[in-house]
Amino acid sequence: MKFTGTKENLKKALLLASRAIGSNTTLPVLNNLLLQTEKGQLKISSTNLELAIKTWIGGQIDEQGEITIPAKTITEHITNITDEKITLQTQKNNLVIDSKNTHSIVKGLPAEEFPLIPDIKEGIEVSIEGKTLAEGLSQVSFASAFSETQPELSGVLFNLEGRVLKIAATDRYRLAEKTLQTKDGGGEKKVIVPNRVVTELARIMGDIKKDVKIILSENQVLFKTDDVEIISRLIEGKYPDYQEIVPKDFSTQIKIKTSELTSAFKLSGIFAQENNNVEVEVDTKKTALILNSTSQRAGSNTTEVSGEIMGGNNKIVFNYRYVLDCLNHTNGKKIILKLIDPSSPAMITVEGDDNYFYLVMPIKV
Amino acid sequence: MKFTGTKENLKKALLLASRAIGSNTTLPVLNNLLLQTEKGQLKISSTNLELAIKTWIGGQIDEQGEITIPAKTITEHITNITDEKITLQTQKNNLVIDSKNTHSIVKGLPAEEFPLIPDIKEGIEVSIEGKTLAEGLSQVSFASAFSETQPELSGVLFNLEGRVLKIAATDRYRLAEKTLQTKDGGGEKKVIVPNRVVTELARIMGDIKKDVKIILSENQVLFKTDDVEIISRLIEGKYPDYQEIVPKDFSTQIKIKTSELTSAFKLSGIFAQENNNVEVEVDTKKTALILNSTSQRAGSNTTEVSGEIMGGNNKIVFNYRYVLDCLNHTNGKKIILKLIDPSSPAMITVEGDDNYFYLVMPIKV
Numbered sequence: 001m002k003f004t005g006t007k008e009n010l011k012k013a014l015l016l017a018s019r020a021i022g023s024n025t026t027l028p029v030l031n032n033l034l035l036q037t038e039k040g041q042l043k044i045s046s047t048n049l050e051l052a053i054k055t056w057i058g059g060q061i062d063e064q065g066e067i068t069i070p071a072k073t074i075t076e077h078i079t080n081i082t083d084e085k086i087t088l089q090t091q092k093n094n095l096v097i098d099s100k101n102t103h104s105i106v107k108g109l110p111a112e113e114f115p116l117i118p119d120i121k122e123g124i125e126v127s128i129e130g131k132t133l134a135e136g137l138s139q140v141s142f143a144s145a146f147s148e149t150q151p152e153l154s155g156v157l158f159n160l161e162g163r164v165l166k167i168a169a170t171d172r173y174r175l176a177e178k179t180l181q182t183k184d185g186g187g188e189k190k191v192i193v194p195n196r197v198v199t200e201l202a203r204i205m206g207d208i209k210k211d212v213k214i215i216l217s218e219n220q221v222l223f224k225t226d227d228v229e230i231i232s233r234l235i236e237g238k239y240p241d242y243q244e245i246v247p248k249d250f251s252t253q254i255k256i257k258t259s260e261l262t263s264a265f266k267l268s269g270i271f272a273q274e275n276n277n278v279e280v281e282v283d284t285k286k287t288a289l290i291l292n293s294t295s296q297r298a299g300s301n302t303t304e305v306s307g308e309i310m311g312g313n314n315k316i317v318f319n320y321r322y323v324l325d326c327l328n329h330t331n332g333k334k335i336i337l338k339l340i341d342p343s344s345p346a347m348i349t350v351e352g353d354d355n356y357f358y359l360v361m362p363i364k365v
Numbered sequence: 366m367k368f369t370g371t372k373e374n375l376k377k378a379l380l381l382a383s384r385a386i387g388s389n390t391t392l393p394v395l396n397n398l399l400l401q402t403e404k405g406q407l408k409i410s411s412t413n414l415e416l417a418i419k420t421w422i423g424g425q426i427d428e429q430g431e432i433t434i435p436a437k438t439i440t441e442h443i444t445n446i447t448d449e450k451i452t453l454q455t456q457k458n459n460l461v462i463d464s465k466n467t468h469s470i471v472k473g474l475p476a477e478e479f480p481l482i483p484d485i486k487e488g489i490e491v492s493i494e495g496k497t498l499a500e501g502l503s504q505v506s507f508a509s510a511f512s513e514t515q516p517e518l519s520g521v522l523f524n525l526e527g528r529v530l531k532i533a534a535t536d537r538y539r540l541a542e543k544t545l546q547t548k549d550g551g552g553e554k555k556v557i558v559p560n561r562v563v564t565e566l567a568r569i570m571g572d573i574k575k576d577v578k579i580i581l582s583e584n585q586v587l588f589k590t591d592d593v594e595i596i597s598r599l600i601e602g603k604y605p606d607y608q609e610i611v612p613k614d615f616s617t618q619i620k621i622k623t624s625e626l627t628s629a630f631k632l633s634g635i636f637a638q639e640n641n642n643v644e645v646e647v648d649t650k651k652t653a654l655i656l657n658s659t660s661q662r663a664g665s666n667t668t669e670v671s672g673e674i675m676g677g678n679n680k681i682v683f684n685y686r687y688v689l690d691c692l693n694h695t696n697g698k699k700i701i702l703k704l705i706d707p708s709s710p711a712m713i714t715v716e717g718d719d720n721y722f723y724l725v726m727p728i729k730v
Contacts, residue, residue, distance in 0.1 A: 073635055073663050080632040082625060094664065102632060102668040260447060267445040267467060270438055298438050299459065301469040 001035065001065025001090040003042045007081055007099075009057045013044050014075040016228065019200050020046040020053045021071040027115075032068035034114045035088065035095070037061050042088075045117055046071065051197045052117040053204075054229040065090050066111035073106055120231060123217035124187035126160060128180055130208025130225065135331075136167055136178040137202040139356055142325050144195040145171030152237035155192035159239075160216065162186050168242065169195070172361075174322045175242055179355040182214075189216045192235040201230060246359060247345060250338040252282050252311035254289055255351065258335050261289070262327045264303045268293045269320045271301040277363055278320040282339065284313050289337070293320070314339040316346055317363040323348070326358040366400065366430025367454040368407045372446055372464075374422045378409050379440040381593065384565050385411040385418045386436040392480075397433035399479045400453065400460070402426050407453075410482060411436065416562045417482040418569075419594040430455050431476035438471055482596060488582035489552035491525060493545060495573025495590065500696075501532055501543040502567040504721055507690050509560040510536030517602035520557035524604075525581065527551050533607065534560070537726075539687045540607055544720040547579075554581045557600040566595060611724060612710060615703040617647050617676035619654055620716065623700050626654070627692045629668045633658045634685045636666040642728055643685040647704065649678050654702070658685070679704040681711055682728040688713070691723040 017033050024030035034045040041056040067090045074095070078086065083099035090096075090108075097104040137156065145153040159166040163186040168177040193201075201223060205212060208225055215222040223230040268278045271293040279292040289307055294300040316339055327335065332350035339346050348358040382398050389395035399410040406421040432455045439460070443451065448464035455461075455473075462469040502521065510518040524531040528551040533542040558566075566588060570577060573590055580587040588595040633643045636658040644657040654672055659665040681704055692700065697715035704711050713723040 070663070076635050077632060077666075080628045080635070082628050101670065102629075102666065104632075104636065104664060104666040106664040107662065263445045263447050264467075267442060267469075270441050270445075271469065297472065298435070299469060299471040301442075301467065303467040305466065 001037055001067060002063035002087065003035075003037060003059050003061055003089075004085060004087045005042065005057055005059030007078060007084055007086055009059070010078050010086055011075075013042075013055045013057045014071070014078055016055050016204060017044045017046040017053050018071045018075050019204065020048050020051045022048050024048070029068060029109050029113045029115070031070055031072070032109055032114070033071045033074065034066065034068050034111060036066035036111065037064045045114075047115060047117055049115065050194055050233050051200060052231040054117065054231075056227045063089070067093070067095055067108045068111055068114050069095050069106055069108040077104060077106070117231065118220065120215050120217050120220055120222040123215040123222070124160065124189045125185040125213060125215050126163070126165065126182035126187075127184045127211045127213050128165065128182050130205040130210060130212045132180065133212055134202045134205035134208075136180050137198050137205075139178050139329050140167050140169045140176035141195055141198045141202065142169070142329055143171060143174050143176040143358070144169035146195075147171070150237075151235055152192050152239050155194050155235040156198045157239045158189075158191050158193055158214075158216070158221070160187060160189045162188070168239075170240065170242060172240075173319070174325070174361065175359040176326070177242075177357055183211060187216075190239065191216055191221055192237065192239055193221055193232055194235055197230075197232040201232075204228065204230065245345065246357070247340055247347065250311070250340055250347065252309065252314035252339045253336055254282050254307040254309045255334055255336045256289060256305055256307040258327055258330060258333060260305050261335065262324065264289075264291050264305045265320050265324050265327065267303050268301055269324070271295045271298050272320055273298060276319045276321055277317050277365065278323075279315065279317050280337075282309060282314045284309055314341070316342050317365050318346070318360060319363060322360050326360070366402055366432060367428035367452065368400075368402065368424050368426055369450060369452045370407065370422055370424030372443060372449055372451055374424070375443050375451055376440075378407075378420045378422045379436070379443055381420050381569065382409045382411040382418050383436045383440050384569065385413050385416045387413050389413070394433060394474050394478045394480070396435055396437070397474055397479070398436045398439065399431065399433045399476060401431035401476065402429045410479075412480060412482055414480065415559055415598050416565060417596040419482065419596075421592045428454070432458070432460055432473045433476055433479050434460050434471055434473040442469060442471070483585065485580050485582050485585055485587040485596060488580040488587070489525065489554045490550040490578060490580050491528070491530065491547035491552075492549045492576045492578050493530065493547050495570040495575060495577045497545065498577055499567045499570035499573075501545050502563050502570075504543050504694050505532050505534045505541040506560055506563045506567065507534070507694055508536060508539050508541040508723070509534035511560075512536070516600055517557050517604050520559050520600040521563045522604045523554075523556050523558055523579075523581070523586070525552060525554045527553070533604075535605065535607060537605075538684070539690075539726065540724040541691070542607075542722055548576060552581075555604065556581055556586055557602065557604055558586055558597055559600055562595075562597040566597075569593065569595065610710065611722070612705060612712065615676070615705055615712065617674065617679035617704045618701055619647050619672040619674045620699055620701045621654060621670055621672040623692055623695060623697060625670050626700065627689065629654075629656050629670045630685050630689050630692065632668050633666055634689070636660045636663050637685055638663060641684045641686055642682050642730065643688075644680065644682050647674060647676075647679045649674055679706070681707050682730050683711070683725060684728060687725050691725070
């Protein structure tokens, strides 16, 4: 293999592919990136056996070939080159890296040792803008759980109904759901994507303003743009039928500035260190939400946040961290807190976003 | 005690005083800040028994008094208040914090439990601009060692000779020295300030454009501005007489762009993971510095950096991390590397700064 390309392209592709690299001691080749010439481009692949990333960059190919190289070594190396043009050439199991001012021989492993990354040929296809998908994913994925007994909760549900894609996550104490409109294609399919993959996916897709094609197959899902493919295994199991527990009617609603409510919950949380409980009271007389917390150790706090109220007085106790999780993952300037009574789930929605809701269970005291 | 002040002033003072707070489990009161009214101001003090910080802020005092309050609780609390005006009032061993939208009772400890922070009344006095002192300290302090057998190396030497203050640090493998001109006062005094204190001092002083008064006494040193006092204990012991080993004459000098040399050492370091050794060669024919490194595991690298050479060819082996430490702590655009031979210490100076040098021992191979 002999490939010549720019530092910037190589660096970008290497950093991207490195996102699937953990630190694997049982199978050292998983710490490596697979470099291959393919159709006039350099293809860089990585996998941790759950998530696989493939990316392609253009350049000049003088010799076909392939090799695997430690991801950390080559990425740090290319990052610290100050020259613009870089040549990569295999020499048996080594990769020779040359640029104007630097010459290196990097030890690799044969490409044959690299695990096979499956190609997804068939499945239900839809398209969606990369940035829109990324924002939706980051609005829900934090609500998933790392559960060994209920592995399906360790993932994000992708529920495609025609051209509507609902993504959702829950740990049974709170639930987040976002509804996305897809562009082309469509069909009926429910899959569960591991949360670790979703986190990387949101990071990678956040920079992509073009459309991403999603192909849902039986055991895997593929996210595909012009020059990147992300393949994930799916979590087996049946996702909880959460639609039944989503309340439709509320007795009290209060609209509040997100930044003010965030500060109030952070402040209140200081005095809720033992059990995370913050009592929340809608006071129609004060036209405010009143937060109360008490700690044996630290002391006690009462904080008021003014808001626009619809309905009557109401009261509920939350784990304040669950509320902050939601507030920290929205860009909306105002949120609406919707309450039924102290023992029913409460809902948070974002002003101007009809496609998102967050449910949080009350703490019964 | 009853004090009313602005959020911004309180926040700034609390964050500053919190710099002396560690997490002390044997003496819980050390996790607290001491709040006292003093001469129409609120005084906030902290200590970890090595370093003490006192700071004063203005406001309205309606009642004299004092209390100690957990640093973390009150700092997080004040940071998350969105109101501008805050009132602090003692109620037995509690502090009541009030602002427009929030009311808290924070549990404290009596002021009597707080350790006495000694006042320094007498000593040799000099003045120096805060920012200049901070920059000098950060240029040398990284070269100190955390040594239990040689505690004097765990500190930074302050060597006052008349109106010239030399600050220096060494771990016996490298040495950094900065010469500062003081403004008022002067005298003869050598003290060793713990490196942990110097690190905090550099952070705090970095924002101070006014002069800082330094008072050197027998067992302590005081750094004093209008509204902040930092008191540190001194390390006992005799600082090594390093002046003798500082070479005056060099056979080769090469002037190089700092950013290019930094990239080159980072790149070379990737292939020096086993022993940190990078061979450095001044090549008059190529008018360049050539870096060579080899790793059993990773491979090998050769990198060239062009420079302006005075003198002949030369060669030396460095621990590349020691060189990077120096390069990472200079703002100078170009540095000058000065060599004698492969077994003598090398020197790095910064173009345009005659008051700084860094010595690094060669690795004998």
